[in-house]
Amino acid sequence: MEATAANPSIATVSRTTQPYRSSTLSFRYLTYRNKRFFPFSLTITRCSTTKSSQDSTLESSQSKCLTKGLVLDLGISKDSWDSEDIGSPVVKRFLSDNEERWYMWYHGSSSKQNPVSDSIGLAVSNNGIHWERGKGNVESNDDVGLVMSFGEDWWGFDTASVRPGEVVIMSSSKVRANSSVYWMYYTGYTTETVEFQSQGFTSRFGGNPERFHLCDESVEKSRVYYRSLPGLAISQDGRHWARIEGEHHSGALFDVGSEKDWDFLYIASPHVVFHGNGDLRMYYHSFDAKTGEFWIGMARSREGIKWLKMGKIIIGRYPCVTRNKRDGSYLMAYEGVDRNGKMSIGLAVSKDGLTDWKLEEEEEAVVAVGEGDAWDNEGVGCPYLVEMDGDSDHQWRLYYRGVGNGGRTGIGLAVSEGNEITRFTKQRGIHL
Numbered sequence: 008m009e010a011t012a013a014n015p016s017i018a019t020v021s022r023t024t025q026p027y028r029s030s031t032l033s034f035r036y037l038t039y040r041n042k043r044f045f046p047f048s049l050t051i052t053r054c055s056t057t058k059s060s061q062d063s064t065l066e067s068s069q070s071k072c073l074t075k076g077l078v079l080d081l082g083i084s085k086d087s088w089d090s091e092d093i094g095s096p097v098v099k100r101f102l103s104d105n106e107e108r109w110y111m112w113y114h115g116s117s118s119k120q121n122p123v124s125d126s127i128g129l130a131v132s133n134n135g136i137h138w139e140r141g142k143g144n145v146e147s148n149d150d151v152g153l154v155m156s157f158g159e160d161w162w163g164f165d166t167a168s169v170r171p172g173e174v175v176i177m178s179s180s181k182v183r184a185n186s187s188v189y190w191m192y193y194t195g196y197t198t199e200t201v202e203f204q205s206q207g208f209t210s211r212f213g214g215n216p217e218r219f220h221l222c223d224e225s226v227e228k229s230r231v232y233y234r235s236l237p238g239l240a241i242s243q244d245g246r247h248w249a250r251i252e253g254e255h256h257s258g259a260l261f262d263v264g265s266e267k268d269w270d271f272l273y274i275a276s277p278h279v280v281f282h283g284n285g286d287l288r289m290y291y292h293s294f295d296a297k298t299g300e301f302w303i304g305m306a307r308s309r310e311g312i313k314w315l316k317m318g319k320i321i322i323g324r325y326p327c328v329t330r331n332k333r334d335g336s337y338l339m340a341y342e343g344v345d346r347n348g349k350m351s352i353g354l355a356v357s358k359d360g361l362t363d364w365k366l367e368e369e370e371e372a373v374v375a376v377g378e379g380d381a382w383d384n385e386g387v388g389c390p391y392l393v394e395m396d397g398d399s400d401h402q403w404r405l406y407y408r409g410v411g412n413g414g415r416t417g418i419g420l421a422v423s424e425g426n427e428i429t430r431f432t433k434q435r436g437i438h439l
Contacts, residue, residue, distance in 0.1 A: 076419035076433030077382050077409070079130060079138050082115070087142045088153040089115025089128055094408035095170045095276075096391050096418050100135060109135040110245055111406070112154070112191070113418060114170040125168035127155040127193065129246060135393070135404065136420065136434070145246045155240065155248045158195065164236040164257035165195025172237070172277040172291075174245070177311065189242045190311060192277040192289070195259065199234035236262065237277040237291060239312065254313060261306070261314050269295040269302055269319050276325045276389075280337075280360065285309045288360060290339070292324035303341060305361070321355060321364045325389045328360065332396050338428065339364060340405060342388030343372070350386030351375045352407060354429065367429045374405060374421050374431050382417055383409025401426040 074080075082090040093115045101108040109132040114125045129151050130138040141152020158165040172192045236259035240248040253260035260277075264270045270293035277291045289306040301324040306314040323341035330337055337360035343353045351372035355364040367373065374390070377383040389408035395401070403423040410416050421431035 073380060074382050075377065075435055076421060077417050078136055078406075078420045078434070079111070079113070079140070079418040081415070081417065082117075082140070082142065084142055085118065088117050088126060088144075089113075089140075091116045091118045091123060092125070092416050093418060094389050094416055095172075096389065096406040096408065097171045097174050098135065098391050098393055098404075098406050099174060099176075100393055100395075107133055109133065109138075110174075111138060111418075112171045112174060112245075114168075115153075116168075124157055125170055125196075126153050126157070127169055127171050127191075128153045148244050148246060150246065154242075154246050155191075155193075158250065158258070160258070162257060163195070164197060164255065164259040165193075165238055167198050168196040169238075170194045170196075170276075173279045175279055175281055175311075177281070189245050190279075191240045191242065191248060192260075192279045193238050193240065194235050194275045194277065195238045196235045234263075235273045235275045236260070237274055237289070251312065260312065261316070263293070264316070269293060269297070270304055270316075272296060278326050278328055279311070280328050280330065282330075282360065287311050288328075289314060290320075290326040290328050292326060295319070303339075317361075320362070323353065327391050329392045329394060330360070332394060333401060333426070338392060340373075340390035340392050342390065345372075349376050350388045350410070352387055352390045352405070373429055374407060374433070377409070377411065377433075380412065382411050382415070383419055384411040385414070386410040387419070403428055403431075405431055 079093065079096075081093060082088065084090060093113055095114040097112040099110045101110070111130045111132070112127055113130070115128050116123050116125045128141070129145065130140040131151050132138045139151055141150060144153045145151065155169060157167055157169055160166070170193060172194055175190045175192070177188065177190050236255065236257065237253075238259055239251045239253065241251055242248045250258065252258040255262050261274075263272065263274055270291075272294050274291050274293055277289050280288045280290070282288055287308045287310075289308065290303055291306070292301055292303045294300075295302050300322055302319040303321050303323045303326045304319040305317045307317055308314045321339070321341075323343055325342040327340045328337055337357045339355045339357070341353055341355065342350055344350050352374040354367040354373045356367055357364045374387055376385065376387055387407050387409050391406045393404040393406070395404060402425060405421045405423075407419050407421070408416060409419045419433060421433045424430040424432065
């Protein structure tokens with residue numbers, strides 16, 4: 008079916024390709040250290056083998072324990088565009104008669120950049136586990152690596168950093184595309200600062216939402232954020248991107264709310280779900296200064312460019328929403344923080360994707376931090392769900408950002424136990 012500006016349609020790639028689109032853990036205060044990250048310590052305290060094992064076997068076993076679930080590490084070379092920090096995985100699976108192909112867009116940064124700025128890169132795989140990555144900018148249609156950097160227009164909303172939120176495969180006369188194109192919804196950051204009062208204390212925003220510092224509760228609490236807004240870029244190969252200007256004067260799709268609104272400070276992690284012709288839904292998060300909590304909100308659109316806000320729907324951040332092909336319900340994976348400050352991943356379900364979101368697990372996270380010296384022992388978040396339709400056991404994959412060992416980051420993978428969506432197990436021994 009050919010798409011129109013008012014009725015965009017999902018484009019099928021090869022035989023079975025479709026875009027995979029994808030509460031309430033309580034949010035408190037997070038602490039990230041914005042510093043240079045160093046390699047993992049190989050000191051193992053919770054993994055062991057039998058006494059008869061050879062030293063090499065022991066070392067291999069310890070390494071697997073340490074990196075359980077890790078599928079993409081930081082770039083090895085100091086010259087790599089993603090040697091400092093990675094996260095925000097957006098993963099798509101493409102099937103044809105002859106092959107299986109996976110794409111992962113993710114954010115990364117390098118210590119070469121001063122100040123540090125996040126860019127978007129692409130890695131590819133034939134199984135979604137072992138990934139091929141690039142060291143620098145993508146040049147050809149078959150290349151991998153850095154695909155999109157911050158904007159160069161001084162008035163733009165994305166002059167400091169960019170991070171992917173979702174990629175939808177779509178065709179529309181609105182962007183004058185003669186064939187299907189990738190639509191990337193992303194977060195753009197500037198260096199604009201905002202001061203506000205929340206629950207009796209004053210905070211100052213002027214940094215990255217994933218890298219902010221909270222002072223001791225006995226003194227003035229301060230956070231550091233970049234002001235961010237949602238943007239749109241399109242591509243015909245997933246590698247070369249052109250920005251599409253939204254209605255906001257900065258080029259963003261829409262603006263933050265007024266001072267009385269819950270999303271006045273910033274808007275981040277736009278995740279778009281194609282519900283049907285003339286009905287696209289964007290889930291995003293912000294920080295409500297009045298309640299002192301992160302909330303996930305929603306906006307709707309007919310063509311994917313002009314959006315109408317619908318308000319906040321659930322406590323949390325970094326939402327990933329997908330429609331379950333088995334029963335038509337909507338699943339939301341999101342990032343939450345427990346009372347001890349550990350980030351973990353929760354799951355909520357809704358019949359229509361609009362209201363009445365219910366937690367799948369009231370007490371426990373579906374993916375928690377790693378134990379001991381694990382690579383993700385300080386936090387897990389930024390989830391992305393992939394439904395493995397066509398498999399007899401209806402398995403789900405959940406890609407996520409892990410933080411551990413002094414702030415070092417990586418991208419991990421957990422899989423469901425068959426169609427039991429509330430039970431995920433981190434993969435073993437898959438890190439290269």
